[in-house]
Amino acid sequence: MTLVTNHPLLDPFNTDDQYISIYLGQEHATLRDSIAFDRIIKTAESTGRPSYDMSTKTHGIRFHFRQSQGITALGAFRIGVEYEGESHYTSTIVLMHNATITPEQTTLTAHLGETVTILFNTDMMTDTLKWRFNGDLIYGSKGKQSLTLENIQMDKAGLYKCFIQSHRWDADQQAIQLLHIIKCPAYRWGADCEQDCPECLNGGRCDADSGECVCPPGFSGTTCDQVLGSNRFGQNGSFSCDTSGDDHSLACRGKLFCLPDPFGCTCAAGFMGIDCTRECARGRYGANCLQECHCGPTNICKKDTGECMDGTTCADDWTGVNCQVRGSPSLDTGDDEVITDIATTSLYAPIADTTLAPIPVTTIDTIPASTTETTQPVPSFEISSFQYSRVNHGNPTTFICVVKASPSPPALESISVTYTVNGQLTIIPRLNSTANETTRTSWYQATVRLDEMPKNFTCLFRGPDEMILASQDLAVYVFEPPNFNEANILVRESTSQSITIRWSAWNGNYDYGDGPVIGYHVYYNTNGQSDLVRASQNIISNTTYHITGLVHDRQYDIRVTALREGEGGEGSYSSPITKRTSCIAPSTAPVLSLRGQTQSSISLSWEVIYDYFIYSYN
Known part of the structure; x- marks a missing residue:
């Protein structure tokens, strides 16, 4: 069973296709009638499930959250099925798109006895943070951004929540993470953990009950050695995110894939981040980009499968279809002579999957009958x-x-x-x-x-x-310019000719678009007019700017934009803040008398006269 969460970051007012789909293998398709869907403890203001529209699919069921439900669709959810007299569960997480606190990842899986650190990221003052575990307050956790659990045991598995004190249920000021614990130490399985696990490749995990490898999205096989691509998921790779037939399509971008507990959740092969939209960096591949490429001198590989690109081959001491098997294949002839790189050695030869690899098309022209048989090149x-x-x-x-x-x-x-x-x-x-x-x-x-x-x-x-x-x-796909959810522009100082402002830095966790941000532009215009003036021709590298050259006693609208690198990288204007410059006034009121003065004897400028009347009026 695989859960697919579309949009793992909830935006209740702008997303109408928020759903959780349950995919079952063909042999288990009848289990869809026994599927149970529920919330894991109280992870939103409501203890029950959010309202949803359910549709039955060939592969399973889809729970489509109604947009009107708002933040009640936030939280941790669990799908259960009954199979051969036992209950099997798969869990998933939905977080808030503009949360001020975010986990490093939605789920974390550890083995019995390991040391685990649960980390949440935030720009808030840390002394306001508090923690709960399965709903209970964790004493001594106040002000901490991380918790370290040593020699972890099964009773520490569950839901961890970090939130701002006095804002426990505010959707944008809390973060949750599921910690799964595998009952055996690493590389062991069995009733008493007495068996050795096989080597599971490409991020696969050994099941502690069966000893079989559970494969992440994009891979299959008994040891997860068969590479499928970013558009394939399911233990046998039998499902795709679209119907294009392209195994490397990016259609699974932005979806969270959760396998039966305690495997946990990952992005599709080739993607990472809590919203699963960031592509792997150079030298990394696979689900959550956790795997390392082992290709020739440039170490460039496909981000989803890890296969070498641009004609490069495996680095030294690595072999296999995507260079994840240690050592070069060899065959012992029995007389101290070792024959290396034997393609027919079944122990090392990669498993061919003719449905995935490019298939050379061969045509053979008709050869006239001849007494001399000639070998023709095969196109x-x-x-x-x-x-x-x-x-x-x-x-x-x-x-x-x-x-x-x-x-x-x-x-x-x-x-x-x-x-x-x-x-x-x-x-x-x-x-x-x-x-x-x-x-x-x-x-x-x-x-x-x-x-x-x-x-x-x-x-x-x-x-x-x-x-x-x-x-x-x-x-x-294109990079979306970075846009503010709310720039929070504040006026720090105002004079008759200048205004100094400060704003919040663009944050990819709750603002929109793609980073990284390289700087900002500040714009202003006279209130009521449409022509915007850019305050500086250069990119502003910090979040404070002093706008000069303004006119006294005039009301201005001020906006900010964020920029990513490259042409077209500037985002939309933020919501404006309106501020009036101060008046020009002398330290003491001037005494003016124009009576009896000829025009030629008046030496006051019109600006001074204007200031006099403004001062007197105020």
Whole structure:
């Protein structure tokens, strides 16, 4: 059983597709009639379940939270089924999108006897923090951002909550995390933990009851050695987030996958973060990006599967389909001679999955009858790579399509990149193309926009008769500019010609868009007018700015924007704050008498006269 939580960060006013889906294997599909859905203790103001619409699927059931339920859909939930007389549970977490306190991860899994640190992040004053465990106050926890539990035992498994004192139920001022504990020490299983676990690859965990490897999303097999891709999940990889047929589609981005307790929850292969939207950094791959690549000198691998890219091979002392098996394969001949790298050695040979790997297409021309049998080269080809560079909204991105062919590289005109909108096919302009003995690499460019994402692009390889011989799809995402949920602009000082303001730093945990933020811009305009003036041409690196050159006794609207790197990286204006500059007034009231004075004898400027009347009026 796998739970899929769409939008693990709750935004009750802007999200209408918040749901938890239960996926069951084909052999267990009938168990959907016995599914029980409930909340784990009181994790919101309500002790019961939030209202939802339930729909029955072939694979299981979907619980769709109603938007009107607001923050009651926040918290920790558990799905249970009865199977062979035993209850089996899978748990998931839904957090608030703008919370001021956030966990490092939604669930944490540890083995019996290990030391565990539970950490929550916050910008608030830590002396206001308090902790609870399964609803009970943890004494001595006040003011702490983390708890360290040594030699952990089974009674410490459960729900940990960190919250701001006197704001226990405020949705945006609390964070929760589930701690799962495996009943055996690491690498052991059995009734008395007497058995040795197999080596589970790619983030798999050994089940303490059966000794089998439980595989994270994107992997399958008895030791989780079969690589599937970011769009596949389930113990046998039988489910996908979309119907594109592309195992590397990014459709699982933003979803949380929870396997039967005590495995816990992870993002899809290739993603990380509590909202599962951040892609793995270079050198990392897999669910939650916890796995390390072991590829050649550049250590570049696919972010979902860990397979080497750009023609690189496994680093020294690593082998396997994605270089996660230690040591080079060898065969002992029995006479001190070792034959290395034998492809037929079943112990090390990777398991082939013809539904996942690119399949070379082979055609054989008819050979005229001849008395002399001649061996002809067998043409073959494949799209070995199709990638893009992620850019800011409204900017051009570059696509790279690599096609391998034998016995010679494909012709330039046989490769194209396209996309379709409302049935209209668009061909992307080609920037450049290069070829070597067997490979042609082509570059294309297209402008991508946030309101059109994800947009599926396709690299096509056509034969001489224009028949499509191979294609590969690619879902494209753009960086969303960083926008404030609330900038909290405050006026620190105001004079007749200047205003000094301070604002909250953009925070990815409760503000919108993508970071990292490299700085800010400050804008102002006279109240009631529409023309905005940028206060500084340079990027402001801190959260305080002194606006100068203003006019006295005038009301100004002031806004702030956050910026990420690159063209188009500036977010929307924050909500404005309105402030009036002070008046110009002399230290003592002037004594003016204009009677009897000729025009030529009046030496006061109109500004001084204006200030006199303003001073007298005040």
